[in-house]
Amino acid sequence: MSALTLLRGDVLEQLATLPAESVHCVVTSPPYWGQRDYSCAGQLGMEKTPQEYIAKMVAVFREVRRVLRSDGTLWMNMGDGYAGGGRGGNPEESAFRKQATNAGSLVPPSPMPPGLKPKDLIGMPWRLALALQADGWWLRQDIIWHKPNPMPESVTDRCTKAHEYIFILTKSARYFYDAEAVKENGVEPERQRNDQIGGDKSQAVRHSPGSMIGATATRNTRSVWTIPTQAYSEAHFATFPEALVEPCVLAGTSAKGCCPKCGAPWERGVETTKSFESGSGRSGNRIAGKQDLSASPTNSTPDIRQGPVVHSRTTGWRSTCACSNGSDPCTVLDPFFGSGTTGVVAIRHGRHCIGIELNPKYADMAERRIDSEVGLLAEVANG
Incomplete structure (x- = not known):
């Protein structure tokens, strides 16, 4: 098995080629809504309303749920934005803008979507998370990605935004999670x-x-992760940080691997x-040397x-199955592969990675990056 399977094309079409229950863990950062135009036919994120965007995302993650094992986990990164302001300029410079975590042209201010007011926080991370929950996913946790180096914002009527979300979603109440692998x-x-409380501390x-x-x-x-954004020289932008992906991969997949026959992870x-x-x-x-004076005098030291x-x-x-004692690498999927950060981390830790990418420029970039950073470990099978 190749270390990386790179599937080029529409995410729904490529997901349909994967067998059901074949993936152990999904780690991804979908295109944020209304923030960047990649000038690529079939791209997601340019829908006219939040509702249209969410409907498409729910459809994608419904297919992700099909290919994810019943004991698997989905780790989804999502940031937020602000509604634009119309004539006279945009009152929120961060409006509809992902914080420099991908390339592409910034989307200019557009007509206000129904239900949003100028300067409204859109709330897209929670809109999407709750929509996925309503569609059948277990919403297990929200993790705060705290950025110590956020994008500067010239706003004076609110705090500078310095966080995004990672949501853990599962197909069932019981699932694989290696807490030991990511302990602090x-x-x-x-x-x-x-x-x-009170009293003389002496x-x-x-x-x-x-x-x-x-x-x-x-x-x-803990559920707050302080991780700086990470630059990638070829792309000239800050990417999905490897340090953000690493705990997702380590907790979501077994370091020992899985059964070659049924895919059950080793525990x-x-x-x-x-x-x-x-x-x-x-x-x-x-406070060395202080003691209870009423204690036994024999306790002198x-x-x-x-x-x-x-x-x-x-x-x-x-083993969590009765098939055999063998093991193969666990499989990590990123349906929005981008520059390939999930692949770099997964392969570095001995996992197999499946990446899906619509944009040919990104797919080529990811392939070069993985070949450069992971080297011969990353034998690539192109789909």
């Missing part, structure tokens, strides 16, 4: 002490390790252990910095 660094435990009471709330060396990933076996470690307490070295820390480690992998 842990936090210090909360010290349970009698002076937590009289802090020393507690035994067993009375402290445990910390973890790592913790479950990670995880063991947790607890240890009491110096420095794991909230105050650390700053207390270390109030000690606290329980939970560690986890992978013990192995287990």
Whole structure:
């Protein structure tokens, strides 16, 4: 199997060529509505109204749902925009504009769509997410992509927009999700002490390790991801960042792979252990030596910095089917492939990627990029 299957053409037509239940994970950033004209026949995003755009997106993702496995996940990035202002210029310079994450001509101000007023926040991410939910998807989570380097905006009556959304959607209530693969660094435990609210902090009471709330060396990933936009020199614009795609691929697919016969993903076996470690307490070295004066005098060398820390480690992998013990790479799909960021990340982590791209310039760009950044690992099969 080639590392990349690149399908060129209309997204619905190309999705129709894929077998049902053949994809483990979908990671994509669809064209935003009314923001850029790619001058490509059949392009999405240039519909006259939000309702027309959403209807087309629902149709695309209905076909995505067909090819996605019942235990698969969809990770969809979507940004928002503002309604334009008509004569005298656009009062929102960011109106109908994706924040420099793709190439193409900016769409000029157009007649106000029904239901929107000048300067209205369109709310397209949630409009689309709720439409997909109504169409049968499980809407599992909204993740905030916080951009520390957002596009500047010359507005003075609202905050500069510095975030987009990633939605996790699934076909069922139970699905594959490798939480261990995307854990963050842990936090210090909360010290349970009698002076937590008010009181003289100099009289802090020393507690035994067993009375402290445990910390973890790592913790479950939080739902706000601070990731800068990423430039791509050939395209002269900031692309869908690799760091944004990576946790989606790692959590949504098995690093061990899947059954070659039925496609069932291997699951990670995880063991947790607890240890009491110096420095794991909230105050650390700053309160070393302080103790409860009423404690037993025999306890002459207390270390109030000690606290329980939970560690986890992978013990192995287990098959989720009864077919065989073999494994093939899991498959990641991006139906709006663009410059190929999803492919770069998926292949780098040993997954197979299927990309669908309508625009020939983007398809060629993605192919060159993957060949350059991933090299011989990215054998390409063109559809």
